[in-house]
Amino acid sequence: MKEFLRTKGFKMTPQRELIFRSFFELGEHVSVDELYDKVREIDKSVGYSTVWRNLKLICKVGLAIEVNLGDGITRYDRVTKIPHGHLYCMNCKKLEEFSVEQIVGLLAETAGNYKFAPENFKIEIQGYCVDCKADNKVNIDKASVTAENVTEMKQ
Amino acid sequence: MKEFLRTKGFKMTPQRELIFRSFFELGEHVSVDELYDKVREIDKSVGYSTVWRNLKLICKVGLAIEVNLGDGITRYDRVTKIPHGHLYCMNCKKLEEFSVEQIVGLLAETAGNYKFAPENFKIEIQGYCVDCKADNKVNIDKASVTAENVTEMKQ
DNA sequence: GTAGGTGCAAACCGTTTGCACACAC
């Protein structure tokens, strides 16, 4: 690990090691605050910006990517061989994963058609999970909007 | 349009009409600032928060959805019959669209398997476009990371 | 010794809100 960072031109420090280790111990979709809390459990002296900067570094060296669910909190996903999509419940904020092998294949093909060099794929389904839907907790006051409505409205 | 809003319990005002109209005149991926500027071209008296609140309203009534490319700026896409994905160049920030009919079919199926009620699908490919790739403008200092590296690093 | 790393506090910036006034209905 130390070697790995060295080859990228970064030094290893106790804080950095602790932060990296904590990050990989936490599951998926880690937020800065979660990581900060976990790090502070072990070493209260580590600063918030250090955690932040190292989380960015983890992304920079390609070990994680940012995940943005639109709720204002940036999460970080470990990069693994297996890409996955997210099911995001807009009510309870729960996050489930699903595999996207087939889809990624299609997307890679699409990117190729555009001569685009893909670095990563984001596949998210926003909606409501079984529980929230069943509990009728959801306040869906959406319009039944169609393309016709929109066109009509543009007049 | 006025009718449409009335049925949702909202009033029509000159500002609101101007904002809605401007939004639909602008293309895709409209940011608050872009919309604000466009609105102010016509009426300097409209406030920023009014634009903001109405943009939220447009989403609330189902005429647009938020698009988050991870660059800190929230954009808004008109809802149309045809869903589309985004090719986002991490270098020049250019955004291209591609059709995703086939993929959405797969995603809807997936959601069904999870008994999940999808509201919208986000499909994004981040990477580098032809131009940026060709110009070699891109400063890619990413690691060649594999799942093995990650595992190894967790020790 | 030197360049990069850390911790703190303050700045930043997109987003949200409280409030007083205005206006659609």
Added chain:
DNA sequence: GTGTGTGCAAACGGTTTGCACCTAC
């Protein structure tokens, strides 16, 4: 008249940065 909408300015919260000190190499 009433309740929603507006405009302003200030608050908020996640993110970033300047700076002085520290430490890996």
